[in-house]
Amino acid sequence: MSDTNPIFVGMDLGTFKTSVASSTGYRDVLQTAVGWPKDHIARTMLGRDVVFGKDLVEHRLALDIVRPFEKGSLKYVEAASTGMSADQIKRHQLATRLIIEYAVARVRPEPGRPIYGVIGVPSRASMVNKRFIMEAASAVFDGIAVVSEPFTIAYGMNRLSDALVVDIGAGTTDLCPIYGVYPSDEEQVTIPLGGDHIDEELEKTLQATYPDVQASRNMVREMKERYGFVNSVSESAVVNLTINGRPRPFDITEPLKSACRVIVEPLVEAIRDMIGKFDPEFQARLRQNIILGGGGSQLKGLDRVIEQGLVEFGGGKVTKVPDAAYAGAVGALKLAMGMPAQGWTQLRASTAATASTPTTPTTTTEKHSLAV
Ligand SMILES: Nc1ncnc2c1ncn2[C@@H]1O[C@H](COP(=O)(O)OP(=O)(O)OP(=O)(O)O)[C@@H](O)[C@H]1O
Numbered sequence: 001m002s003d004t005n006p007i008f009v010g011m012d013l014g015t016f017k018t019s020v021a022s023s024t025g026y027r028d029v030l031q032t033a034v035g036w037p038k039d040h041i042a043r044t045m046l047g048r049d050v051v052f053g054k055d056l057v058e059h060r061l062a063l064d065i066v067r068p069f070e071k072g073s074l075k076y077v078e079a080a081s082t083g084m085s086a087d088q089i090k091r092h093q094l095a096t097r098l099i100i101e102y103a104v105a106r107v108r109p110e111p112g113r114p115i116y117g118v119i120g121v122p123s124r125a126s127m128v129n130k131r132f133i134m135e136a137a138s139a140v141f142d143g144i145a146v147v148s149e150p151f152t153i154a155y156g157m158n159r160l161s162d163a164l165v166v167d168i169g170a171g172t173t174d175l176c177p178i179y180g181v182y183p184s185d186e187e188q189v190t191i192p193l194g195g196d197h198i199d200e201e202l203e204k205t206l207q208a209t210y211p212d213v214q215a216s217r218n219m220v221r222e223m224k225e226r227y228g229f230v231n232s233v234s235e236s237a238v239v240n241l242t243i244n245g246r247p248r249p250f251d252i253t254e255p256l257k258s259a260c261r262v263i264v265e266p267l268v269e270a271i272r273d274m275i276g277k278f279d280p281e282f283q284a285r286l287r288q289n290i291i292l293g294g295g296g297s298q299l300k301g302l303d304r305v306i307e308q309g310l311v312e313f314g315g316g317k318v319t320k321v322p323d324a325a326y327a328g329a330v331g332a333l334k335l336a337m338g339m340p341a342q343g344w345t346q347l348r349a350s351t352a353a354t355a356s357t358p359t360t361p362t363t364t365t366e367k368h369s370l371a372v
């Protein structure tokens, strides 16, 4: 295969969503999930053996849906420790491979052009899990590097020194200090806190406020994504919900605010803790350069509320990524495109390449980057 004219792909393989960006201009976000028809009737109705993307929601009742990274399995904890059977683990592994293949197939690579990819994974993903993701990706990529998600966000925003990236996902939040070198595993922190916790809390507070209202977890998440806020706002959030099958408007402003705020205090505490561990001379600089990424960063007012929480510690400046859905994938793509051709060839040629690529991204491809 020729090494000329490669296609580069950046991918953020999240627990909830996978986003993809390619050098050919393709962008997409899909659920990190795979659906298998429950029986032969479902298979005939769907006309497919495997279902991805939007169809998962539409046909959910006819599908066995597997979310391979749910509860952190295959990502930052060993799959076996989540109580899964060997068969379930295999199924989750297969799902991971299928999602990566599907996402890359959507880029519609032309035959004969090599595909080089950078995949972002949570900062605390274990070595075993990074290796597993590499192997799952090896069928579709000619060269692949697995890097820490917060790092791809910082790289995408050109903030490679004195920054603190806080990536607020569905199940977890990753904190990662960036100061010009590739962050070591020990420096990065993952806290078990994210959008899912707000959804759980909102479901509870809604139940307590309006006991007869019917709202599924999906609806609750959509309400949060549309109206969620943590600061004082003057407008109220009114949504149509059903009571005994009849839709009626309900004011959810207060339950929504209290649910969204459950993540604020622990988040501010984790940020303070991480900054406090740094050399005092760097602490002020990190505080002035806090970047919020991930879907949870879009909660209205979160940046300002974190700044308020840092006032008594010397103050800080918090910026949200401009496009939370794609920040990780676009940063990963930029990393992929910045890596010299030579680096990819080396990655491709050896089975356990050490960080052999000679420019900035060198430090970003981890020492254990595998070749394919
Ligand atoms: N506008 C919004 N306001 C508040 N929360 C949002 C918004 N949009 C998305 N979210 C929430 O962000 C979370 C998903 O974030 P993201 O897509 O970054 O997660 P992920 O990358 O799949 O997960 P992880 O990083 O934990 O592996 C979900 O809880 C989702 O409801």
Ligand SMILES: [Mg+2]
Binding pocket: 012, 013, 014, 015, 149, 167, 168, 169, 294
């Ligand atoms: Mg993420």
